[in-house]
Amino acid sequence: MKRTVPLVITFLTGFFLIVAFFIPHEPFGELEQRLLVWFAIVSGFTMLLGVDNLIRSHAKRIARTDTGWGHSIALLVGLVVTVVVGAIGFARFGSPFHMQSPFMFVYTYVIVPLQGTMFALLAFFIASASYRAFRARNTIATLLLVSAIIVMLGRVPIGAAISDFFPAAQEWIMDVPQLAAKRGIQIGAALGAVSMSLRIILGIERSYLS
Amino acid sequence: MGSMGTIIGTWLAGFLTLAILSFLYKDNPFYKLAEHLYVGVSAGYWLIYVVFFDVKPMLIDTFMNETGFEKWIILIPGALGLIMLSRWFPKIAWLSRWPIAFTVGIGAGLGITANLQGYVLPQVTATLLPVTGFTVTDLSNIVLVIGVVTTLMYFYFSKPHKGVLGAGARIGIVFIMISFGASFGYTLMARISLLIGRLHFLFHDLLHILD
Known part of the structure; x- marks a missing residue:
């Protein structure tokens, strides 16, 4: 019951999706769409588990007055306020995503600047990490360094001002060698995912049950 | 939101932007707060x-608006979703394996069909390029095909990298390093673009120094 039923469920859902792919007619084609909707619904409930986990761990931190417990209060206040303004937006405007909704105020003036600045901050860390890591120690490392410099210069006006070579070379690198390696990696990763999926459907891979 | 809302929002966004950027000096309470x-x-x-976009329209609205079979069949994913919450109760937490198994099964099914249809076949098709002469495009096409094949050879670990496989893998690593370098440059420029956006916000929207 505890292990067999989940294995059967996994096998049947995976199997039906594969059958629906090869037989996109009634009833299988319709079944695929239905299963995908069900998947979205069930996944939606997992969000509750995640949020609950976040609340519990930070509530514990506050209760024990661990280091940084004040920041946990900020986290919980942010979470609660966002959910409440979302509910208010839904009640007043029919959608939290209505432009007049207070939820969109939180999105525009809190989430967007925080997210944008957090990612912008990474520019400094990537640059400083690369300064330490990018050494032209051998031919291969030099290739990495040179292609990075050409792409960076080729994508900004100063590159074109120095020479027309940089924008053209940047475009060629992105369209040919970069694409080739990326394509090779993607094909390999996709084939790996296919074999892993097959192992899961056949019940060989069961780590998700632990 | 009115103009007062915009002013408050802009100051709030400015404070949060500066709080995050303050990490460049060192880790501090403002950064931690943000x-x-x-x-x-x-x-x-x-x-x-x-x-709002998944549970309400797909589950609640369907149940409220549909009739007959469609109305009741939608209760199955609803029940699976509720069973997922059994993790909150240790005695019946094992029940949550059922909806997990369902999502894993869907993921595995899609892992086969979507990967084959969405990645492998289109990527292989796009790699089968024509070579009709000695133009730059033809040369690029040859380089592209060699790059894809040798990259795959590099990631083939079932045999030792000796002989033809070894030679191919050595060419493959050249393409991989160029690709990593290019991806790095591309990512860094995207991040710098975001930084410029945030600085523009600070100097234009908040401080009105820039036009």
């Missing part, structure tokens, strides 16, 4: 997003 706020607000945002 970081935690980001996690909390993001969690709340995604919770509302999932409820």
